[in-house]
Amino acid sequence: MKPQHWPLYGLRIRTPRLELRLPDLELLDDLASVAADGVHAPDTMPFTVPWTDCPPAERGRAVFQHVLSTVANWSDRDWALSLAVVHEGRVVGRQDLMARDFAVTGEVSTGSWLGLAHQGRGIGTEMRAAVLHLAFAGLGAGVAVxxxxxxxxxxxxxxxRLGYLPDGLTVAALRGDRVRLQRLRLERARxxxxxAVEVTVEGLDGCRAMFGA
Structure with a gap:
């Protein structure tokens, strides 16, 4: 596609094994299918929002709608870049980079998931390293949390492994229970x-202003 009116579709982040990009409809359908096939064991819940509790078809549809909503609701003061992670030509998961008032705070946060079939191979570390490079080297971030x-x-x-340091504990409610979360913080110098991961970014100049950078 030609991303004339939404240049984020031209953004590419590459590591030795992966390519991360905002998914078009075809790639988004593949991403939704990965979610439908499962992203964690059924007897666990690693997310504070239990979006994976629903049946597979609903789970896939929820991912499809969510990614589209990040495009529809984007502003340079409040954005969420939701990227499909492609490995050997196949979508394997999703990596998000988010910020509010980035021009003022210089702070970003991340979130991600991987399909069950692709876990335990270091992909999670590599895809987080990719968006950290975008944030720090590409956008000039000062902190990632x-x-x-x-x-x-x-x-x-x-x-x-990526250098984050503990930043205190917090609590959240999950399925009516109280859970504890470890906050983590990564300063630019650290x-x-x-x-340790080689990362290249393509297409950022055309959409840099959209991040409030």
């Missing part, structure tokens, strides 16, 4: 010290 449940060692391990 994240959080994960204290009993989610995989997510916490990704953050640790990101530079822990960079």
């Amino acid at each position: 994240s959080s994960a449940m204290t009993d989610n060692p995989r997510s916490l391990g990704v953050s640790r 990101w530079e010290e822990h960079r």
